[in-house]
Every structure is written in C-alpha cells, then in structure tokens.
Amino acid sequence: MRDVAIIGIGETKFGELWEKSLRDLGIEAGFKAMEDAGLSGKELDAMFVGNMSAGQLIDQEHIAPLIADYSGMAEKNLPAIRVEAASASGGLALSQGYMAVASGVHDIVVVGGAEKMTDVGDETAGEILAKTADQEWEAVFGATLGSLYAMMARRHMKDYGTTKEQLAAVAVKNHLNGSMNPNAQFRRAIKPEMAINSAMVADPLGTFDCAPLSDGAAAVILAPLDKAKKYTDTPIKILSCGQAGDYMALHDRESLTRMDATIVAAKKAFKYAGLKPKDIQLAEVHDNFTITEIMAIEDLGFFKKGQGGKATEDGLTALNSKISVNTSGGLKAKGNPVGAVGVGQAVEAVIQLRGEAGERQVDKAENALLHNIGGTGSTAIVHILGRVR
Amino acid sequence: MAIARFWRENESRYNMQGKKCGVCQKVYFPARDMCPKCRRDSMGMMKKIQLTGKGEVISYSIIHDGLPEFHMQIPYTIAIIELEEGVRITGQIVDCKPDCVDIGSKVESVFRKLGEEGKSGVIHYGYKFKLI
Numbered sequence A: 001m002r003d004v005a006i007i008g009i010g011e012t013k014f015g016e017l018w019e020k021s022l023r024d025l026g027i028e029a030g031f032k033a034m035e036d037a038g039l040s041g042k043e044l045d046a047m048f049v050g051n052m053s054a055g056q057l058i059d060q061e062h063i064a065p066l067i068a069d070y071s072g073m074a075e076k077n078l079p080a081i082r083v084e085a086a087s088a089s090g091g092l093a094l095s096q097g098y099m100a101v102a103s104g105v106h107d108i109v110v111v112g113g114a115e116k117m118t119d120v121g122d123e124t125a126g127e128i129l130a131k132t133a134d135q136e137w138e139a140v141f142g143a144t145l146g147s148l149y150a151m152m153a154r155r156h157m158k159d160y161g162t163t164k165e166q167l168a169a170v171a172v173k174n175h176l177n178g179s180m181n182p183n184a185q186f187r188r189a190i191k192p193e194m195a196i197n198s199a200m201v202a203d204p205l206g207t208f209d210c211a212p213l214s215d216g217a218a219a220v221i222l223a224p225l226d227k228a229k230k231y232t233d234t235p236i237k238i239l240s241c242g243q244a245g246d247y248m249a250l251h252d253r254e255s256l257t258r259m260d261a262t263i264v265a266a267k268k269a270f271k272y273a274g275l276k277p278k279d280i281q282l283a284e285v286h287d288n289f290t291i292t293e294i295m296a297i298e299d300l301g302f303f304k305k306g307q308g309g310k311a312t313e314d315g316l317t318a319l320n321s322k323i324s325v326n327t328s329g330g331l332k333a334k335g336n337p338v339g340a341v342g343v344g345q346a347v348e349a350v351i352q353l354r355g356e357a358g359e360r361q362v363d364k365a366e367n368a369l370l371h372n373i374g375g376t377g378s379t380a381i382v383h384i385l386g387r388v389r
Numbered sequence B: 001m002a003i004a005r006f007w008r009e010n011e012s013r014y015n016m017q018g019k020k021c022g023v024c025q026k027v028y029f030p031a032r033d034m035c036p037k038c039r040r041d042s043m044g045m046m047k048k049i050q051l052t053g054k055g056e057v058i059s060y061s062i063i064h065d066g067l068p069e070f071h072m073q074i075p076y077t078i079a080i081i082e083l084e085e086g087v088r089i090t091g092q093i094v095d096c097k098p099d100c101v102d103i104g105s106k107v108e109s110v111f112r113k114l115g116e117e118g119k120s121g122v123i124h125y126g127y128k129f130k131l132i
Helices: A020-039 A065-075 A089-102 A122-130 A145-162 A166-179 A192-196 A260-273 A289-301 A308-313 A338-354 B003-007 B008-013 B068-073
Strands: A003-013 A046-050 A080-081 A110-115 A200-203 A216-222 A234-246 A282-284 A368-374 A379-387 B017-021 B046-050 B055-064 B076-083 B086-095 B108-118 B123-131
Touching: A003 A338, A003 A368, A020 A216, A020 A260, A020 B108, A046 A065, A046 A089, A046 A338, A065 A080, A065 A110, A080 A089, A089 A110, A089 A200, A089 A216, A089 A338, A089 A379, A110 A166, A110 A200, A110 A338, A122 A145, A122 B068, A145 A200, A145 A289, A145 A338, A145 B055, A145 B076, A166 A192, A166 A289, A166 A308, A216 A289, A216 A338, A234 A260, A260 A289, A260 A368, A260 A379, A282 A338, A289 A308, A289 A368, A338 A368, A338 A379, A379 B123, B008 B017, B008 B086, B086 B108
Parallel strands: A046 A080, A046 A110, A282 A368, B086 B123
Antiparallel strands: A003 A216, A003 A234, A110 A216, A200 B055, A234 A379, A368 A379, B017 B046, B055 B076, B055 B108, B076 B086, B108 B123
C-alpha cells in the first residue's frame, strides 16, 4: 500500500441554493479542487462521486458520468464511479478513492460528494431519508429517520441522565462554529433557549436538534504522497481509513445508545494510523441530530460512554478545548447535503491542518478525525488525516 | 409501494411469525434463514415461531413532523418493543394519548390498518401496539 495525500480541496456553499443544479454544484466543487491542486485535468485517472439519492431527488440516475462530462472529462473518457451509502456516501467515496490510489491502480483521483435536496419538498426529502433505515420494517410503520434517532436520545437520557440542555449544547456549539465558516448554511450563533424551546419534530428532538436539508458539493484531489510535493507544499496525508457495518434496523441492535459500526470503524482507523484518541486535535463527526454527536464522541473514544452530553455542556468539545468537534459547524450548521457531507468533512480537516481556518483555526492541529455514518448507523466510516512532518 | 411488495410480507405483518435459531435459540423477526450469530451452523435449523405480540417499550418517540402518509395521525407514537420472546420490533402505539407511553410500558399487538394506496387503492394492514 502506498501513502496517499490530499493535494487539493474545493467546496460550494452549503444551503438552499435555488439557482444551482446538481451538475452545477458538482462542477463548482471539482473545479475549485482542481484549481487548488494546480491541475489542468489531464492528470486525472478517475473520479469517485458520493451521492445518496439523485434518482429520487432530481430524477437523474447515473450521475457520475454526468458530472465528469460537464467537468470536461468526456473527451478524456475518464472513468467515473458513483458511491452510495446513504448519508455516508461521501465518506465511502473518499475511502474508495483512497484505496484506488493506495493500491497503485490510480495515481491522481478526484473524490466528490454532491446532493441537491431542495428540488423536492421537505416532506418528500424526509420520506427519502427515512428509506435509509429499513423501509420494510421501520419506515412502513411510520418511523421517520428523526424518530429513530429520537428513540436513541430518549434511551440515552434514561440510561445516562443526558438532558435536553445537553442536546441543545451541541446545536449551540455547532452554530457558533458555523458562524465562522463562510460556506456554512447557518452563519448565526444561537442561544440555548432557542434550541431547547424549538418546536418538536420527533420528541424528544426539536427543530434545533436536527440538521437541515441542504444543497451542496465538496471535492478533494488525491495523489500518492511521493508525488504530492509536485502539486502542493502542504499535502495532507490520509493516515488511515476504517469502515464497519451493523444490523440495518435499529431495533435489531443490542444497544440503542451506542453505534457498534462507529466503535469498530474507529478502532480500525486508530490501529492503522498507530494513534490514540488523545492524539487527535479536531474531529468532524456526524451530527445529523444532536444525539448523534453525543453518541459519536463516546463511541470514537474521546469520552466515556454516557459522558458525551456532559462533556459538550462543559465545553470540552468547543473550539480549542479538549478536542475541537465540528469546527466547520457540522451537519447542523454547515449544512447537510447528504452525499457531500463526508467529503465536506475532509475539506474542513485539510483547511484546519493547513492552518488556513482563520478565526475558527484549531491551535497546533496535527491530526484530524472524520466520522461519517449512513442510515441509523448501519454504515460507519472513520478517516484520520495528518500533517506531513 | 407496489401491491405485491406489501402482499409478500403479509405472513409476517399479519401473523407476526418469526424464526428461532435451532442452535442458539435466539428469535428473529422478520423471519431470517440464517442466524447472524451462528451463521452456517444455523442453516436449515431456523424454525418458524409464532410471536405472542406481548412485550415492553424499550424506547419511543412522539412524531410531530411525520411522513406524508401518516399526516392524519400526527402526533403519533413510534416505539421499539421487546417482545416476550426477546426479539425487538418497531411499531406504532395506538389507542392512548401519546404522553401515556413510557419506557417499560407493557404493550400487546393489535391488527390495524397501516395505510392505503391513495383514495381508491388497496389498504395495507399489519400490527400496531396498545398499552395493556
């Protein structure tokens, strides 16, 4: 296996981008990443695109060649591969691109993630998201994705004393971080009361416990580390990748308050990187709901099981605290264009590790962890990125 | 959803029949042909089991922003229930105010309408739960 580095990053703004189509978004992110890496396009060997549900959201399947074509790659006959793992589609695209370069099959690969969610109504988008759980044995009975996470939250509250205030603390922190990210959908800090008193979506989760529906795209360019210096002075190394799966339906898992896929994926990623949780300065974790971040920081090994809510409330996950979690604003405030999320996490990590994050910069950022999950946790992907020393 | 897609699951959705692993005795619902714990050893050893439909609430949520098909029911309660046989199942809790449900509440299954294919399409039936 060869060492692999990220040599370029690009990202659109996340949000309700009425004037932009999926292909516009994919191209914009890709071009920015190419420009950042100083590539002309002829160097590319393959494209991987993370996308959850273009077929249902914009009535277009087969989107990888579509984006490759409009990125000017048709004449080059570039192979383009769409990757789907629900909300972990972006993370999975990154891991597939990483393996393609690490194995020596490809040299220069562009990994993109894109989702266009606002061309359908909110209800339809909600229906599509519910299908990332088990359609036949969960959604068919009326379970929404939010209600499945709400059941995790209620059980976490019962077993560990986690409070509504602690859930709100996740949203407050992520909105504050998002206020410092020019690409974030929500750039306004919020007060705890606003989150605590927000309208119920799926009790005990309210509006501010839920990430929004968003349009957006992100892209990174991968290269073998030994060739990376040709393109950039600040290559960021992909130290490791771990992926794990679990039962599809939440009710089939032993515990509602932990995600075994996250635990196993993180163990693999830490092992391959030769690092421990204490070696990580910043983590972009999957916070499609506030409870998801609380469970993630426990399952990833940053805090003991049951302590995630209190740690967040105590400010231990704030910018430049014990560990800076979701400096980008996370899915909650940066936005949740589903297929783009995992790649967007990589973009944030590279910005931080290069030291280019401005007012949201993490001090002495050496290693960053990315955590992306699909459905209710039946897919989890963890990447660890590091500065090249 | 296509009619056949619902119809082919009727045995499970109407009768709550699962499978029990002949090796480790763990019960699964819906029916599986292989036990995820015993895998190959369980092949051909999975036996049909009729579930009692009785159990207790492991967790629940009151849904205020639901799927379009269920709009008339808002707010409605969805729960994960652990049945007497040890298997867990997701379903609605009905016939009570949403705030009467709690973790640990005892419930039993009832046969109810789940939904319909528009105004003139087929009606889907299956299990829901009520408090005992």
